[in-house]
Amino acid sequence: MSSNYSGYMGKVMAVDLTTETVSEYQWTDEQRELYIGGKIMAARILADHLTGKETAFSEDNWVIISTGPLTGTGAPSSARFNISALSPQTGILASSNCGGSFGMYLKRAGYDALILKGKCKSKRWLEIKEDQFIFHDAEADGLWGTKTGECQEKLVELIGKKTFGKLCIGPAGENLVKYSAIVSDERAAGRTGLGAVLGWKNLKAITASGTKLTPIHDKEQTSQWIKKWVSYLQAHPLTGKQLPKMGTAGLVSSMQMRSILSTRNSSAGQFEDFEKISGERLAEEFNITNKGCVSCPIRCARTVTVHEKSVKGPELETLVLLGSNIGNNDMQSILDWNYQLDELGMDTISTAGTIAWAMEANEKGLWDNGLSFGKIDNIAQIFDDIAHRRGIGDELAEGTKRLSEKYGGKEFAIHSKGLELSAYEPRRAVGQGLGYAVSNRGGCHLNGGYMVIMEGLGLNIDSQTPKSKADFTMMFQNLMEMISASGQCLFTSYAFFPAFLLEKPNSLVVKLVNFAAPHIGWALRLINKFPRMCALHLPMFHHTKMFPYAVGMKMDFGRYMEIGERGYNLERMINNRFGITAANDKLPKRLTDVPQDPKHPETKVPLETMKKTYYKARGWDKNGIPTEKTLRRLKIK
Numbered sequence: 001m002s003s004n005y006s007g008y009m010g011k012v013m014a015v016d017l018t019t020e021t022v023s024e025y026q027w028t029d030e031q032r033e034l035y036i037g038g039k040i041m042a043a044r045i046l047a048d049h050l051t052g053k054e055t056a057f058s059e060d061n062w063v064i065i066s067t068g069p070l071t072g073t074g075a076p077s078s079a080r081f082n083i084s085a086l087s088p089q090t091g092i093l094a095s096s097n098c099g100g101s102f103g104m105y106l107k108r109a110g111y112d113a114l115i116l117k118g119k120c121k122s123k124r125w126l127e128i129k130e131d132q133f134i135f136h137d138a139e140a141d142g143l144w145g146t147k148t149g150e151c152q153e154k155l156v157e158l159i160g161k162k163t164f165g166k167l168c169i170g171p172a173g174e175n176l177v178k179y180s181a182i183v184s185d186e187r188a189a190g191r192t193g194l195g196a197v198l199g200w201k202n203l204k205a206i207t208a209s210g211t212k213l214t215p216i217h218d219k220e221q222t223s224q225w226i227k228k229w230v231s232y233l234q235a236h237p238l239t240g241k242q243l244p245k246m247g248t249a250g251l252v253s254s255m256q257m258r259s260i261l262s263t264r265n266s267s268a269g270q271f272e273d274f275e276k277i278s279g280e281r282l283a284e285e286f287n288i289t290n291k292g293c294v295s296c297p298i299r300c301a302r303t304v305t306v307h308e309k310s311v312k313g314p315e316l317e318t319l320v321l322l323g324s325n326i327g328n329n330d331m332q333s334i335l336d337w338n339y340q341l342d343e344l345g346m347d348t349i350s351t352a353g354t355i356a357w358a359m360e361a362n363e364k365g366l367w368d369n370g371l372s373f374g375k376i377d378n379i380a381q382i383f384d385d386i387a388h389r390r391g392i393g394d395e396l397a398e399g400t401k402r403l404s405e406k407y408g409g410k411e412f413a414i415h416s417k418g419l420e421l422s423a424y425e426p427r428r429a430v431g432q433g434l435g436y437a438v439s440n441r442g443g444c445h446l447n448g449g450y451m452v453i454m455e456g457l458g459l460n461i462d463s464q465t466p467k468s469k470a471d472f473t474m475m476f477q478n479l480m481e482m483i484s485a486s487g488q489c490l491f492t493s494y495a496f497f498p499a500f501l502l503e504k505p506n507s508l509v510v511k512l513v514n515f516a517a518p519h520i521g522w523a524l525r526l527i528n529k530f531p532r533m534c535a536l537h538l539p540m541f542h543h544t545k546m547f548p549y550a551v552g553m554k555m556d557f558g559r560y561m562e563i564g565e566r567g568y569n570l571e572r573m574i575n576n577r578f579g580i581t582a583a584n585d586k587l588p589k590r591l592t593d594v595p596q597d598p599k600h601p602e603t604k605v606p607l608e609t610m611k612k613t614y615y616k617a618r619g620w621d622k623n624g625i626p627t628e629k630t631l632r633r634l635k636i637k
């Protein structure tokens, strides 16, 4: 079904892996207006399909691979694509976003999204060449059993050219490790274990190629706006300086200063050797060069040298969780493991979180597993054992939640809804704590709204107060939901904060903003409740104007936020079907009941207080379920 809008290729394809047949899935312009693309589109498709009885490893667990309308338009940082399905880690809706080039090439093949149904009868890989969908034998072609780097090199040989999009799983996905990743080029859809879903479906890899171009509504206006936007991003202190210079790794020192650097399984927020794992050290001593995804002026990725090979360097999450959070100050080991985990196809965050929990469980005498904080000589072997499910690796492959249910130690099992938390220790950034607990995909900083940027990493509002945190969280979650659905990288949102707020942290204006922010919850609530009041374009938020220019779709800030809100509620509604209620929006007791600093009893997450306000702001009932009124307002029902 073609589209009257530009930005879209106009086709969503349903691929039945069992019968190896393909058909078009009906997706209308009205649905494009309401659900845009990426993760929101995926949520709508899955909401129409899932009943609440399916499991991650079942034939009716559809995998949706979707792009956004801005992918392929040249908009800054717009090469992202999304993968959604039920997660083997959490049992609820998963969505994982990835850079690389697959999204762009899927559109070149002529498709906005793929729906993978069923299960291959033998080990297969899928080649998409415009209207041809060709299934190949992954064993005969030597792909099954390979690591992600080798698999992608072999795909280049098999396809016979270099310019095409590819994604694949590694040994971890094949062996159903619960936190397996899907890798595309050097980027990973790391979170929520979707690599294991492809592994269960016997699908090792997908390639896409073609010659079709994403249609653009008004080429002249689009290109002028992109130029303006790129200049803005390059002049901004975060997207033009910090991220290109140090990537996200540049945040380690600030996190130490704010006591939010997860240390020894989040038992502390500061690490005595933080300088040894800092972004500054990485930039100065480890042969860093910049790299970026297609069409990205920010270029936050870095390459480092591992075994004399130039490979992707670690991001902040990996540095912290494989550094301070397991008591490790050895930078080279983190670089080596980061590469090893990408090759095995494992999420670095959940792998590291599981290891940290296991170290503490061993030290507390709950599980004799040979792991201890700061002892790193056996870690590389353990990673390999997890990916191949050998020895204790087979148990570690199940993740923190299941291990703590088996051995005890739930109070220090640092996860939410089964997904291990990211690198920010939330007892000194309580809004981030709320975000982790209510996030639709489990303990994720980004899906949780990334409040920590206001609580010390960009601005410096009171990080202990619950005031306004629920309303800010809701607003940021909605915004990020929509940025992601458009096909853009969330880092473009960093430039939302005017440069002067970041460059002069001690100025009177900034002090005033920091002081006022916890008191403006009522105003945010009003905007959140009636987003259409903001029927305008904001000067520092360039995203909205790309829609009329590139897609030919009406858009303003209010509409943009409302679509994000629709996506967030739709995802919640799916999760409700799988039993998620207020009782599941929780954090381990260590974070809610034990002060980080015993001399300051307020240094813990006042979760229940913030949850109440959050549900109210969202239009959910006390049990955390969107009310009929909310669903009707958002045209979900």
Ligand code: SF4
Binding pocket: 077, 078, 079, 099, 291, 292, 293, 296, 297, 298, 299, 300, 301, 489, 490, 491
């Ligand atoms: S900011 Fe970084 S992750 Fe985002 S698109 Fe650019 S290079 Fe990729």
